[in-house]
Amino acid sequence: MKILKIKLLTATQVSEIVALDQICVGGLWTEEAYLREINSPRSTLLALYCANDYAAKSQYEMIGMGCLWAIVEEAHITLLGIHPHYRRQGLGELLLLTLFEDAIARQLEWATLEVNVNNLPAISLYQKFGFQVAGIRKGYYQPAGEDASILWLKGLQQPEFKSNLSHWQHKLRDRLSKNHYCLN
Secondary structure, three states: OEEEEEEEOOHHHHHHHHHHHHHHHOOOOOHHHHHHHHHOOOEEEEEEEEEOOHHHHHHOEEEEEEEEEEEOOEEEEEEEEEOHHHOOOOHHHHHHHHHHHHHHHOOOOEEEEEEEOOOHHHHHHHHHOOOEEEEEEEEEEOOOOEEEEEEEEEOOOOHHHHHHHHHHHHHHHHHHHHOOEEEO
16 A cells, blocks of 8 residues: 655745656756745745655655646646656545645646646546636747646635535545555
8 A cells, every 4th residue: 555645835845846747747947946935924835755664654755746826716726746767546636636626626627738738637627626628828848838727716715615525535536546545
């Protein structure tokens, strides 16, 4: 059984997340950028850790990261990444649902994000939870100049969304369990 935990990132883990950032998203943010996120009251920067068994709890490895900015009523999701060896197992969902929980706790009304138009697995994940395309940002991702889809999700404070979130979390716990994960 693999043990998962999600924690707010601290300054002592910045070099670790920069290394993971390089693997997951090609070096999107620098150490300084991560430190700004850690120190900003408007930012939630999460790290996902995994230990291979209960006996090795002290040997957690950072395998994922997620970040949102609280901007007025908006939860702007700026980062969601899972180490390639851990993808397609529900761990991106876990981080996304945790960011939704944070957005609800902050009383944010909607969520937005940009995603590379060619990143079909990520687009599928976001659409699974109700995100819809609101537009395109031409040449958003540099240096390749690839376009980004702007995705929006309304109604985070609505009872229906909160009920759906609870349902999604329950289904995800079952999926994680089948993949031999448990949350710590």
